[in-house]
Amino acid sequence: MRQAVAAGARAYAVEVAIDPSSAFKGPRAYAVLKALETVGQIVGTWPSREALEQERFDDRFVVALASDQPPQAVQAAALNVVEVRAADVTPVSVEARGASSSGAATPKAAPGRRDAAGHGVAEGTVRVETSRLDALVDLVGELVISSNQIQDRHQRRLMPDDSQIAKLGRVTSELQSAVMRLRMVPLRQVFTRFPRAVRDLARRSGKQVRLVIQGEETELDRHIVNEIGEPLLHLIRNAVDHGIEPPDERERAGKPRTGLLKLSARHEGSHVVIELEDDGRGIDVERIRRKAVERGRLSAEEAEQATAERLLQLIFEPGFSTAERVTEVSGRGVGMDAAKAAVEALGGRLAVHTRAGRGTLCMVRLPLTLAIIQALLVETDDQIFALPAEAIQSIERVDPSGVETVHGRRVLRYRDGIVPLVSLKVRLGLAAEEARADSLAVVIATGRRQAAIAVDRVVGLQDLVIRTLTSYLKVPGVAGAAILGSGRIALILDPSWLV
Structure with missing residues (x-):
């Protein structure tokens, strides 16, 4: 804090009070920290971040913040988080030079509370076997x-x-x-906060729900574990509120009065798959079809021809909800779109499968780490680009006899079917011309969508250290960059943007 003050920042102690009736204290505290990071630098918290994430606090916590913003801006950032009841911002007197930790003034604190500024070192450590x-x-x-x-x-x-x-x-x-x-930590530290959340949600909605957790020892990159809690909570909230039926309705359907919610995790190659499955009523695809027409998302003809898979994708669109009424938990058209965006920001994928009257399965697929990936290097227009290896299905040579035009778009005949043929050069805006007839095509898949990406040359597979670009600029379709052995820089492309 003294270093920050010496650089011209102000020192604050921010005491945050969360609504005591909140069922999501941990996620709310995490959201407050994220909000405060937009207006300053967090030096420490009391209790620790780990305690906050695991909900080992009552309804209050303190954040030591270095910021160049006035107290009103800091307070506004904290109060902008849902279910934050109060945020008291107290300026702290800290000497810029020659001050010992005992010489720095501390903010007014409740009896028994320790100084928030003394936890900065602990937050920068990780326990390692x-x-x-x-x-x-x-x-x-x-x-x-x-x-x-x-x-x-x-x-x-x-x-x-x-x-x-x-x-x-x-x-x-x-x-x-x-x-x-x-950097790996078990998912246990995220999963342990969900039993209480499920109990509170079930009690509010008058339902009986049993949560079964498996694979909590599965390890992931620490950053991913810290970020995945909120989207998983969105999925759990939707499962309890929308999926699992009230006890009487379940009994009439021949089901046990207590609904089953199963949360599991497992390794699959260089990824971790997290599944959330319920035995509820499932998602009503026909209701989605009607709502899509009512809200103008699809025309009547498009809705009639849309497959169940296409209709299920609509639940991920902002503001789209099939709920007949708005509750404290859901029905506002937010949640699923936020969950999908958060998962994709971590380099993952979110898919939903449902069976009427049998239940719904939400599948989250995440990379083990965000630091290093295996990628296929390709060249087009004398530039090198990287495609994540998990999205690659095959490499094909584009035969002119296998290229057709369907509804004005070029497609490639591929394995007894057709896939869209996309020129990487055109998609990136490097040229307006179509792919040459003798070029190669890399067939990629994301979710259930496929595309053949036409390139000039395939360089080969490499492990790449990812460097993020978000600190400098936001480029559509670019997930990051990597420095190659030759010293050249290769942009890592987002497969979902290409297809």
């Missing part, structure tokens, strides 16, 4: 040995032999994996 650190140290030792061997041969003007190159590649790959594991 000693076995993982030991493995990391061993791998660094092997990397140093391999590096010394190659440097020795270089000094003697000898090329490294294949075994040394292979060993260096192996150690580097294992080191990368070990470092990634240091």
Whole structure:
């Protein structure tokens, strides 16, 4: 805080009070922290961030904030969060130089409360198993040995032999994996907050719901775990309020009076799949069809021809709701669109499957980490671009006899069917011309949509370290960038934008 004050910032203690009746204290506290980060830098919290995320606090917490904004702006940012009852912003006197921690003035605090500014160091630490650190140290030792061997041969003007190159590649790959594991934390710290939320939601709606959790030991990148709680809570809220029926209705349908909500997680290759399944009434596709026409989202003809899959996608559109009445929990047309946007911001995908009278399954697919991905490098117009490997289905050569035009769009015959043929050069606005007849096409899939992306050349698969661009500019269709071994920069493209 002293460093921030020396740089011209103001020091504040922000005491936030959340509505005691809130069923989502943890997510609300997290939303407050996110809001305050837009007006300043959070130095620490009391209790800790971990305690806030796990709802180990009553209805109040304190944030130590360094900001160049006036108190009114800081207070407005906190009060903008739903269910925040009050936000008291107290300026803190902090000496810019030569001040000891005991010499800094502290804000007025309730009896028994500790100073909020003393938690900054704890927030920058992560608990790591000693076995993982030991493995990391061993791998660094092997990397140093391999590096010394190659440097020795270089000094003697000898090329490294294949075994040394292979060993260096192996150690580097294992080191990368070990470092990634240091950032991994179990989903347990997110899942543990849901039983109480389900109980409160069931009590408010007069329903009986049993929550079953499986796979809470599944590990993900810490950043993803911190961000995934809110979208999962949206899905749980919709399942309890919309999906599971009241006890009497379930009994008439021949179901147990208590509804079942199952939350599970598992690894699938380089991804983690989180599933939320209920045994409720399912989503009424015909109601979606009628609402789409009533609200002008689809014409009567389009709605009549729309498949169930197409109609289900409408529930992810902002403001679209099939609820007959608005409740405290849902019905405002918000939630599913926010959940989908949050999942996609983490590089994941959200899909919904439903069966009338049997229930609904929401499937969230997330990458293990946001730091490194495997991608296919392609070249078009003398520029290199990267496509995430999990979206790649195959690489095809574009035969002119296999290209057709359907409803004014070019398509490629592919595996007893057709897929849209998209010129990467045209899609990126690099040229107005169509793909050459002899070009290659990379067939990608996102959800159930496919497209053949025409490119000039396929370079190959590589592991890429992702560098975000959001701090500088927002480019549609670009998920990030990576520096290649040659020193060139490759933009990482978003498959959902391409299809």
